[in-house]
Amino acid sequence: xxxxxxxxxxxxxxxxxxxxxxxxxxxxxxxxxxxxxxxxxxxxxxxxxxxxxxxxxxxxxxxxxxxxxxxxxxxxxxxxxxxxxxxxxxxxxxxxxxxxxxxxxxxxxxxxxxxxxxxxxxxxxxxxxxxxxxxxxxxxxxxxxxxxxxxxxxxxxxxxxxxxxxxxxxxxxxxxxxxxxxxxxxxxxxxxxxxxxxxxxxxxxxxxxxxxxxxxxxxxxxxxxxxxxxxxxxxxxxxxxxxxxxxxxxxxxx
Numbered sequence: 186x187x188x189x190x191x192x193x194x195x196x197x198x199x200x201x202x203x204x205x206x207x208x209x210x211x212x213x214x215x216x217x218x219x220x221x222x223x224x225x226x227x228x229x230x231x232x233x234x235x236x237x238x239x240x241x242x243x244x245x246x247x248x249x250x251x252x253x254x255x256x257x258x259x260x261x262x263x264x265x266x267x268x269x270x271x272x273x274x275x276x277x278x279x280x281x282x283x284x285x286x287x288x289x290x291x292x293x294x295x296x297x298x299x300x301x302x303x304x305x306x307x308x309x310x311x312x313x314x315x316x317x318x319x320x321x322x323x324x325x326x327x328x329x330x331x332x333x334x335x336x337x338x339x340x341x342x343x344x345x346x347x348x349x350x351x352x353x354x355x356x357x358x359x360x361x362x363x364x365x366x367x368x369x370x371x372x373x374x375x376x377x378x379x380x381x382x383x384x385x386x387x388x389x390x391x392x393x394x395x396x397x398x399x400x401x402x403x404x405x406x407x408x409x410x411x412x413x414x415x416x417x418x419x420x421x422x423x424x425x426x427x428x429x430x431x432x433x434x435x436x437x438x439x
Contacts, residue, residue, distance in 0.1 A: 210234065211382075212374035214354070216345050219366045221427060228367070232343040232354070235276045236382045239345050242286075243269030264291075266387075272347055273384040274300065281347065284385035285397075289404035289423070293388035296397045301326065303350045305333070314356045315372050322351055327394075328431030330361040339374050346429070365429050398432050401425075 211233040218228050218241070228241035244265030264286055273282045283296045308321040312334070319334040326347075335344070337353040344355030345367035356369040391397050405423045425432035 210375040211380050212339060212341075212354075212372070212376050213378075213380060214345075214356070214369050214373070215371045216367050217370055218345065218368075219364070220429065221364045227370075228345060230343060230345055231380045231382050232341055233380075233382060234341060236274060237341075237343040238271055238273045238382050238384070240269045240271035243267065268293075268385045268387055271385045273382075274343070274349065275384075276300070276342060282384045283347070284388050287401055287404055289401065289408040294391050294397065294400065295385060295388035296391045296394070298392070298394055298397075300349060301347050303331075303348065305350055307351070314369055317356065317372065319356055320353075324350075326430075328426075329365070329429070331358050332361070333358045339372075360429075394430075402432070 211231070214230040214232075216228045216230065218226050220226070226241050228239060230237060230239045232238075242265045244267065268284055270286055271284045274280075275282075279300050281298050281300050283298075285294055285296060286292075287294055303324045303326045305322045305324040308323065310321040311318055312321075313319065314334060314336070317336040317338050319336045322333045322335060324331045324333060331348075333344075333348065333351065333355050334357040335351040335353045335355045339354035340352070341354055342349055342351065344351070345358065348355050348358055348367070354374075355367075356372070357367065359366045359368075389400075391400055402425075405425075409422060
């Protein structure tokens with residue numbers, strides 16, 4: 186009787202331990218990304234079963250500026266600090282908190298919004314990425330069409346930037362105009378390290394994509410007036426349709 190009871194206890198502890206390990210599995214994916222600026226940047230996705238954060242342009246200092254050469258006649262302006270540009274998902278709270286840089290007034294904003302709704306159609310087409318079997322999906326979001334590749338072998342709803350809504354981690358995304366891309370370079374899953382998944386905290390707080398659009402447009406107008414005030418040889422007219430999320434489209438899925 187005692188031996189049977191002891192076996193049951195050991196079996197329960199073993200099952201509990203397995204469940205705990207499975208539930209707390211996490212991972213790290215490094216991506217190369219093209220954001221329409223002609224410059225590839227490295228970015229990182231850290232995730233577990235319920236939370237994830239995608240980030241880039243992090244630095245060791247509280248603030249900093251870098252100029253990166255695109256070609257001999259063009260340079261890209263990059264701002265780096267400890268939090269960088271980041272996109273934090275909390276699936277349990279159904280919220281996305283992003284920290285984004287606004288060029289027009291040289292500032293960061295913290296945008297809180299509902300987790301965006303991508304319209305995906307999953308294909309039967311498959312291939313391999315870094316040894317993981319991935320499946321093709323076609324999607325639309327805020328004025329752009331995307332081709333994504335996701336893997337069910339990492340069974341979490343995670344991906345680069347704001348991409349979500351597929352039954353597995355998204356390892357690659359390219360838009361139909363080939364202006365924006367996110368491609369996994371290395372994948373660590375499951376990870377044996379404890380990974381930090383905390384939301385960004387520094388920046389002007391905004392709520393909802395509409396409020397974000399209004400804020401950016403307001404600062405862009407101020408910036409344009411300032412540039413034009415420099416004289417007839419100066420001009421500035423931001424092209425909002427060149428942003429990854431088109432501002433003036435009727436397809437602004439929330």
